Amino acid sequence: MAWVDVSAGVAGDMLLGALVDAGARPQVLQAAVDAVVPGAVELVRSEVVRCGMRACKMEPVVRTDDLPHRHWSEIRAMVADAALPEAVRAHALRVFRRLAEAEAGVHGIEVDRVHFHEVGALDSIADVVGACAALHDLAIDRVVASPIALGSGTVAGAHGTIPVPVPAVLAMTGGWQVLAGGSGELATPTGAAWTTALAQECTALPPMRLECVGVGAGTKDFHDRANVVRVVIGESDDDPSTAADVVVEANVDDLDPRVWPHVLRRVLESGADDAWLTPILMKKGRPAHTVHALAPARYADAVSSVLLTETSTIGLRRFAVHKTALPRTWVEVEVEGARVRIKIALDNDRISQATPEFEDVAAVARATGRPLRAVLSEAAAAAVAVGLVAGARLPDPGQAADGGGIR
Structure with a gap:
């Protein structure tokens, strides 16, 4: 498991730096970024000091002309079509969907009409994809995070000067413990989306057998506090990720078949390791499908929610299974x-x-x-x-x- 210390704030490049400092291989992250935006962004690593603390700085350097913004549907297609490990793809889509849903709520529009501004730029896309690839490379199957420092004051945005925390960050941190933590924008939309989409719990450092620590630097060097994100990796005896996997399934006989690819994609985005359909005959000879999802136990509720909202079923089955997988x-x-x-x-x-x-x-x-x-x-x-x-x-x-x- 990994505990992410975001008590000084969080941004995409800070997460990248902390995960690389903890052992994620830069070449693996670069390959994942290249799969989504080929040859467009180079991840450059350096060692820096923040308020007297050594830290790893990962800077996404854009090597081509870039658009300042992209639609959610465009980013979704870029990630969905990329040759990525399925877990990396699912995590990246989950992060971007959280951003899209937050922006949709802030602007009062439908999710598919969301127009990402700074978050849609190539360097921000690289931050999200790279940090998701780092989790996969480190074989981290559970993430928890500290309370998030959001900042205070104002910041210049695409629509003018807006207050900090910016509206999208507040929308994404609902239900989380937050604090101001200082002046300026300490939590960016990219950092807040990654943390709240992938961390299962907001908590102080949990008991664990500590294995390694990674420290990732932000761009600014404040005189009164270290502008860093820390990732603490270890094993916990009561880690829920060691629980049995769960199969969630339902029989559906009245869903437009054109909807099924969307349903399976949403199930994978919600945390399932696999999702599939089985053609069946129900009572009275009606043709139907059983939709199945295999997921870690901690994601069973999220997977169930997707099936109940995205399909016409009014009930589900769950049962525990034990998965054996070759390295x-x-x-x-x-x-x-x-x-x-x-x-x-x-x-x-x-x-x-x-x-x-x-x-x-x-x-x-x-x-x-x-x-x-x-x-x-x-x-x-x-x-x-x-x-x-x-x-x-x-x-x-x-x-x-x-x-x-x-x-």
Whole structure:
């Protein structure tokens, strides 16, 4: 689990810095950002001091022309279409949806009409995606956070001078413990959205066996307080994340079938690890579907809420299950001059399965105009060429065979 100390404020780059300082690999974060906005943002790491405290500074440097704002629907499509691990995609969509819902409430408009201003810029997109990828890289399955320092005063926004805390931040921190913490904007919309969307509880530092601490720096260096976010990672004996996983399901016979892809996407965004449909025949021979969701127990209520609001069901079933999963990793090979990730499942130290990532293959097929099945076969052959076959050990990156390269 991870406890995020946001008692001095929180911003996207501060979260990035703290998670990298705690051990998240910058190259993994960069790959995730490149999957959403290819070649547009470079994550630059440096060591700085904030009020006498050493901290890691992660700066998203935009390398291309940028729009100052984007619609929620545009960002949603960018993340949904990117070749990301499903957990990273679900977390990023959850953060952006929280922002969109807050902005919609502030401006009195529908969620899909929300026009992100500064939050829609490339550097803010990189902050959110990178911080979500860092959680996945660190294998953190539970996040809790301290009370949030929001700040005070005023700040210049897209619509003029507005009070701090800005309206969207107040909307997202409803139900959380908050404090002013000082003057200026201490909690940005991006930082507040990430914290309140992904942290399951607002609490002081919980009992844990401490493993590591990461310190991430904000841009400003205040003379009276350290402008940092801290991430404390450890294990807790009573961590709810160790509870059994839960399957939530319902039988539905009267839903427009065009709605199902949206339902499954929302279920994954709410915290489920997997979601699927099973065609069934109900009483009187009516055709229907059972919608299933597999989720950690702590997300069962959120998943249930989505199914009850997004489908026509008026009841659900829940039951505990125990999930067994092989360790997984990714290896990149080159196909048609592009990178394609191979998902590797490991049994002890041997490869159990090696499968090309479908979204990567589809992107190559679109870019080259070649048949999807042909690119899929070529990706599988490239994996075999570099030794990614069942029963083999993972080859060293520098020992790739002819016909493909490991990256």
